Amino acid sequence: MARFVMEFERPLVDLEDKLAELKALDVASLPELAAEIEDLEREVERLRETLYAALSPWERVQVSRHPSRPKTDDYVAGLFTDVVELRGDRAYGDDEAVFTALATLDGWRIVVIGHRKGRTTKENVRRNFGSPHPEGFRKARRAMRLAEKFSLPVVTFLDTAGAYPGLEDEERGQAWAIAECLATLSDLPVPVVVVGIGEGGSGGALAIGFGDRLIMLENAYYSVISPEMCAMILYKDTARAAESASALALTADDLMRLGIADEVVPEPLGGAHRDPAPVIAAVGERITSALETLSAGDTGALLENRYGRLRAIGVFAEGDG
Amino acid sequence: MPINDWFKQRESRRYTVTSGSGADLPDGVWRTCPGCRKTLYQGDVAKSLSVCPHCGHHFELIAADRIEALVDPGSFEQTNASIGSVDPLRFSAVKPYTESLAAARESCGLAEAVITGRARIGGRAVAIGALDFRFVGASMGSAVGEKVTRLFELAIAERRAVVLVVASGGARMQEGMLSLMQMAKTAAAAERLARAGLPYVSVLVNPTYGGVTASFAVLADVIFAEPGALVGFAGPRLVEQTIRRSLPKGFQSAESLVDHGMIDGVVPRAEMRGRVAAVLGYLLPGGDV
Numbered sequence: 001m002a003r004f005v006m007e008f009e010r011p012l013v014d015l016e017d018k019l020a021e022l023k024a025l026d027v028a029s030l031p032e033l034a035a036e037i038e039d040l041e042r043e044v045e046r047l048r049e050t051l052y053a054a055l056s057p058w059e060r061v062q063v064s065r066h067p068s069r070p071k072t073d074d075y076v077a078g079l080f081t082d083v084v085e086l087r088g089d090r091a092y093g094d095d096e097a098v099f100t101a102l103a104t105l106d107g108w109r110i111v112v113i114g115h116r117k118g119r120t121t122k123e124n125v126r127r128n129f130g131s132p133h134p135e136g137f138r139k140a141r142r143a144m145r146l147a148e149k150f151s152l153p154v155v156t157f158l159d160t161a162g163a164y165p166g167l168e169d170e171e172r173g174q175a176w177a178i179a180e181c182l183a184t185l186s187d188l189p190v191p192v193v194v195v196g197i198g199e200g201g202s203g204g205a206l207a208i209g210f211g212d213r214l215i216m217l218e219n220a221y222y223s224v225i226s227p228e229m230c231a232m233i234l235y236k237d238t239a240r241a242a243e244s245a246s247a248l249a250l251t252a253d254d255l256m257r258l259g260i261a262d263e264v265v266p267e268p269l270g271g272a273h274r275d276p277a278p279v280i281a282a283v284g285e286r287i288t289s290a291l292e293t294l295s296a297g298d299t300g301a302l303l304e305n306r307y308g309r310l311r312a313i314g315v316f317a318e319g320d321g
Numbered sequence: 322m323p324i325n326d327w328f329k330q331r332e333s334r335r336y337t338v339t340s341g342s343g344a345d346l347p348d349g350v351w352r353t354c355p356g357c358r359k360t361l362y363q364g365d366v367a368k369s370l371s372v373c374p375h376c377g378h379h380f381e382l383i384a385a386d387r388i389e390a391l392v393d394p395g396s397f398e399q400t401n402a403s404i405g406s407v408d409p410l411r412f413s414a415v416k417p418y419t420e421s422l423a424a425a426r427e428s429c430g431l432a433e434a435v436i437t438g439r440a441r442i443g444g445r446a447v448a449i450g451a452l453d454f455r456f457v458g459a460s461m462g463s464a465v466g467e468k469v470t471r472l473f474e475l476a477i478a479e480r481r482a483v484v485l486v487v488a489s490g491g492a493r494m495q496e497g498m499l500s501l502m503q504m505a506k507t508a509a510a511a512e513r514l515a516r517a518g519l520p521y522v523s524v525l526v527n528p529t530y531g532g533v534t535a536s537f538a539v540l541a542d543v544i545f546a547e548p549g550a551l552v553g554f555a556g557p558r559l560v561e562q563t564i565r566r567s568l569p570k571g572f573q574s575a576e577s578l579v580d581h582g583m584i585d586g587v588v589p590r591a592e593m594r595g596r597v598a599a600v601l602g603y604l605l606p607g608g609d610v
């Protein structure tokens with residue numbers, strides 16, 4: 001399989017390649033090589049740490065888009081049992097960019113909703129690279145209503161570049177489909193736990209992207225606009241996306257600082273794709289812990305608290321006429 | 322500034338030369354109608370609710386005029402006039418956000434991109450708001466989100482209907498995620514109004530896009546739009562780039578939204594007050610006490 005290298009990783013990858021070449025040589029016949037390999041290993045380790053220790057917002061966006069990054073499918077497969085997929089919006093079609101299912105997590109019967117990117121090109125074409133059409137949001141809303149009817153908590157996974165800006169999407173009411181999700185989610189009388197696992201692109205992410213708990217992966221982002229589009233608007237130049245990414249305050253840490261996210265799940269150096277299993281397990285623990293807390297109170301308090309959380313978001317001035 | 326002072330100030334500005342979007346031109350200038358290319362005297366345009374007497378083109382209106390055109394004369398009382406944006410992210414690109422805000426305040430005489438308040442329409446008690454496109458493209462940041470949310474809450478507390486005249490470029494980029502979350506906040510407030518059994522009518526005007534369309538704007542019980550208004554989620558340029566072919570005529574126009582079942586009707590500006598009042602007559606009976 002072809003390797004995917006993010007541009008900021010290039011120096012490290014080159015060094016890793018060199019190390020691999022040396023290791024492929026016959027070390028037994030070249031004893032002086034052992035020391036060299038050891039040195040190089042140390043250097044790779046040092047570089048890996050400095051490179052990944054403090055990723056810039058734009059570098060995190062790249063990590064969040066890494067093709068090997070664990071996706072909704074991986075969390076579903078890794079965490080849930082007895083999964084029954086629910087398909088279709090009962091109005092127009094089945095949008096594979098959104099996954100909805102009944103599932104069991106550590107004894108919890110839940111409704112899962114997630115943006116769904118594919119692993120292969122074929123999968124990605126079917127799933128529109130994880131960018132939902134209106135019927136995807138309507139399918140999500142159908143799943144929310146089901147959760148309400150049968151008192152099942154909702155767990156959502158965010159991983160989309162955004163709602164698809166196509167012609168038919170506009171004609172079928174993309175904005176309407178998103179807005180209806182927002183309204184439904186705002187007073188859905190069951191616990192709603194949201195996990196930002198990759199990309200959190202604007203309204204398409206928000207449609208399933210708020211609730212009683214927002215768990216962000218360390219390198220996941222959540223933004224009002226993509227850094228590229230922001231750079232296009234500001235500088236007429238998508239190459240300045242790095243500046244935009246910094247300005248938009250879109251990282252997990254930024255969201256903690258702004259009072260929007262509740263907790264951050266650390267990732268291994270370099271990103272979740274380097275060692276997915278512990279990340280997926282940690283997410284599972286965070287979800288069950290959130291469900292335990294949120295299921296303890298009564299529904300009225302749950303909804304008041306959810307409204308209060310939204311109500312508190314925003315910074316503005318008031319007074320002095 | 323209280324809105325009545327603002328009206329007065331605007332009176333005093335007539336017959337001076339101003340520049341800008343055309344929404345706030347003095348009477349003593351000539352302008353070309355983009356609909357029929359005829360040259361119009363602004364004084365005549367202003368008398369006809371800024372609708373071209375020849376072709377019916379609806380010119381942009383400032384928020385105060387939007388409200389004036391809908392409510393019973395003299396019934397408007399502004400709320401939360403002092404709420405305005407700050408710069409929580411210290412957003413600075415080509416132009417610092419604080420400068421954009423200062424320029425908008427100076428040229429519009431408003432603290433923010435939305436005016437809200439109490440009023441009556443056809444005698445019925447409403448909580449009404451109008452967005453002003455001149456103010457940073459009527460984009461929704463924390464302040465707009467807060468004012469719209471408070472408008473819904475006011476309506477719930479006082480058993481009023483909500484009427485919103487919406488124009489917007491979308492969520493306000495310069496406040497990042499704080500802006501995106503205003504979509505959820507305003508949608509939640511609109512949902513609470515719905516649960517309280519109170520009516521909400523939205524009037525979409527040109528242009529309404531992005532995160533504002535995809536939140537409170539389309540959560541109304543009844544949605545009207547002005548003739549020719551463009552309304553959508555993604556802007557037409559982005560859609561065109563995405564599909565790599567040209568867009569059909571009338572794409573995202575109010576008229577095509579009716580055809581696609583997304584709104585209840587295209588209503589000329591002069592008839593809007595009567596239409597909204599008629600809806601409220603059904604949905605807020607007894608609201609005139």
Ligand SMILES: [Zn+2]
Nearest residue numbers: 354357373376
């Ligand atoms: Zn004309």
